[in-house]
Amino acid sequence: MSVLASPQLWASTLAMAVPLALPALGGTFSERTGVVNIAMEGIMLVGAFFAVTFAYYTGSAWLGLLIALVMGAIVAAIFAWAAIRLAADQVVLGMAVNIFAAGLTAFLLDTIFGYTGTPPNTPQLPSVDIPFLDHIPFIGAILSHQSILLYVMLVLVVLSHWFLFHTKLGLRMRAVGENPLAADTVGLNVWRLRYLGVIIGGVLSALGGAYLSIGILHSFDVGMTGGRGYIALAAMIFGKWTPFGAFGASLLFGFANALAIALQGHGVSPNLLQMLPYALTILALCGLVGRSTPPAADGIPYEPRR
Amino acid sequence: MTRALRSILMPLAAAVIAMIIGAIIVSALGYNPVQVYGSLISGAFVGSFNLGNTLAGAIPLILAGLGVALAFRAGLFNIGAEGQYWMGAIAATWCGIHFHTLPGWLHTLVCLVAAMLAGALWGGVIPGLAKAYLGAHEVITTMMLSYISILFVKYLIEGGPLQETGSTPQSPAVDAAAQLRQIMPPSELTTGIFIALLAAVVVWWLLQHTTMGFQLRAVGFNQRASRYAGIRVPLYTVLALGLSGVLAGLAGAVQLLGVDTRLYDSFSAQYGYTAIVVALLARNHPFGVILAAIFFSALSNGGQNMQQVSGVPASLTDVLTGLIVFFVATERLLPTIGAWFRRRRRGQHTIATPAQGGASE
Known part of the structure; x- marks a missing residue:
């Protein structure tokens, strides 16, 4: 119980939710327009790598972040082109991106930085101290001194919800994911809206990757995302393909992770606790913990030229 | 005939294009691509040690690849072969460190059967039933179960009941009598290769020459028509995923009893994921799986030699693998590019057909 009362646990819950919530939001955008996206893991790796590389060479973490987002968008655009224009199997394509990204980042790390890894003097994005919150005992320790990307993530969750559910464009994107033929009939450009969804997804995933490499650290390691892209996929599903749902699921999964670390040496196996996200996702898909139903046209290519 | 030819040429083209892009990358970095690929090939095939290890590495890929291919033939995507592989390895380990009184061959058999059952449970019963009766997509459930099984292994060997x-x-090493025999020392090749080849023949026979195989393929081809024809689709969903899990579980057992002899956290080397790539490149044909498995095993073994001899990081082989999967997935890539060139060549002279649906590219 004393573990639960420690602000450290809750602070790390939030910190660990960021690299899950960002790609989970990204996946939500992609799948809401009808493109199954399991490539978050690979795009996160690409984002993480290019963020560090360009942060080091330009001397500015912000420029590194910018390039990371652009690279995420480019990878997502290629993925989108193959999935939309060439009607390729989206799950297989996602696998291709993940394998390619793991190989490419490891390959470039070795060829650019050699076997010593990324240099220690790479700049890092700032943490933020919030003036008033700082002095409130418990809350301050949780919400202050976090990476700036945490606050960006919180804003993005609200923005994404507003965008998807309260704007015309958001409605159109969701329509394309539910019934592309009907959307096409009323004059919507199915392909263009799907490109938009996938590319937003790529940018958000790359942002999640950059958080890992220049947000909480200032280095890149081979495979440093450690499967977070897949947990984000689980969070997206457990969150029923909604931004607030994805955020809530990410918090829950982040909490499971933080608790696993806090309980190390207390007789509870951290490995068993870390199974929680995966087990909950299966139960949710089976309808045992609040049924999760994907968008109706999720994963089905659409061919307007028939 | 042309269909058969196409199904051989397309994967081959994917591999060749990927290798060409790889050559361009290494040339751009100032290496000699002929030397780089030369060191890759010699590291994979030249000498009985390298050849034996390449074949040894192909064993788990053949078995798990057959599993993924079989599920694909029924229209199901078993992306979680990795998890079934681990569960098979756990079962084989547990049996291998118990039952000391059994004669060696029977002990091995018990380990293999236990692994197949564990794989069937993890691949077939749970995701199969969830898919058939609750509509949970197998891509997600098998993937999630993979992560659960990897964490389960960690639990077992990090202070859990299987830790030495x-x-x-x-874990402790399995009894020496239960281990598979080496047939090409000092390489890691064991009698497991015969199990793998036998499995390929069995899967081929099952798919092509039995009613069950026919119905399984029918379900994969057209689920609705199969249902009208009286095929019990839920049964075949569970069956296909179950057999898929059996093969992946067997892969884990053969690798454990043949090469590693004990469980530790990096026991797998991602064989379950590579198995998906193997099945894709083989276009789900059982004998194609054998060739594709040897290809990817050669890529991985040769990659180590390539790094030592020519200095190109071994991770280049992962880049190539990713490209191959991409090109295999995008069958329409070449026809689309071809059509684009033809349009451009004629472009100025013909009246462009009005773009429909405002397709953006």
């Missing part, structure tokens, strides 16, 4: 006495996170 001492502080190393690993």
Whole structure:
């Protein structure tokens, strides 16, 4: 119980939710327009790598972040082109991106930085101290001194919800994911809206990757995302393909992770606790913990030229 | 005939294009691509040690690849072969460190059967039933179960019931009598290769020459029509995923009893994921799986030699693998590019057909 009362646990819950919530939001955008996206893991790796590389060479973490987002968008655009224009199997394509990204980042790390890894003097994005919150005992320790990307993530969750559910464009994107033929009939450009969804997804995933490499650290390691892209996929599903749902699921999964670390040496196996996200996702898909139903046209290519 | 030819040429073209892009990358970095690929090939095939290890590495890929291919033939995507592989390895380990009184061959058999059952449970019963009766997509459930099984292994060997006495996170070694025999020492090749080849023949026979195989393929081809024809689709969903799990579980057992002899956390080397790539490149044909498995095993073994000899990081082989999967997935890539060139060549002279649906590219 004393573990639960420690602000450290809750602070790390939030910190660990960021690299899950960002790609989970990204996946939500992609799948809401009808493109199954399991490539978050690979795009996160690409984002993480290019963020560090360009942060080091330009001397500015912000420029590194910018390039990371652009690279995420480019990878997502290629993925989108193959999935939309060439009607390729989206799950297989996602696998291709993940394998390619793991190989490419490891390959470039070795060829650019050699076997010593990324240099220690790479700049890092700032943490933020919030003036008033700082002095409130418990809350301050949780919400202050976090990476700036945490606050960006919180804003993005609200923005994404507003965008998807309260704007015309958001409605159109969701329509394309539910019934592309009907959307096409009323004059919507199915392909263009799907490109938009996938590319937003790529940018958000790359942002999640950059958080890992220049947000909480200032280095890149081979495979440093450690499967977070897949947990984000689980969070997206457990969150029923909604931004607030994805955020809530990410918090829950982040909490499971933080608790696993806090309980190390207390007789509870951290490995068993870390199974929680995966087990909950299966139960949710089976309808045992609040049924999760994907968008109706999720994963089905659409061919307007028939 | 042309269909058969196409199904051989397309994967081959994917591999060749990927290798060409790889050659361009290494040339751009100032290496000699002929030397780089030369060191890759010699590291994979030249000498009985390298050849034996390449074949040894192909064993788990053949078995798990057959599993993924079989599920694909029924229209199901078993992306979680990795998890079934681990569960098979756990079962084989548990049996291998118990039952000391059994004769060697029977002990091995018990380990293999236990692994197949564990794989069937993890691949077939749970995701199969969830898919058939609750509509949960197998891509997600098998993937999630993979992560659960990897964490389960960690639990078992990090202070759990399978940890060897001492502080190393690993299981005890299985009884020497239960281990598979080496047939090409000092390479890692064991009698497991015969199990793998036999499995390929069995899967081929099952798919092509039995009613069950026919119905399984029918379900994969057209689920609705199969249902009208009286095929019990839920049964075949569970069956296909179950057999898929059996093969992946067997892969884990053969690798454990043949090469590693004990569980530790990096026991797998991602064989379950590579198995998906193997099945894709083989276009789900059982004998194609054998060739594709040898290809990817050669890529991985040769990659180590390539790094030592020519200095190109071995991770280049992962880049190539990713490209191959991409090109295999995008069958329409070449026709689309071809059509684009033809349009451009004629472009100025013909009246462009009005773009429909405002397709953006």
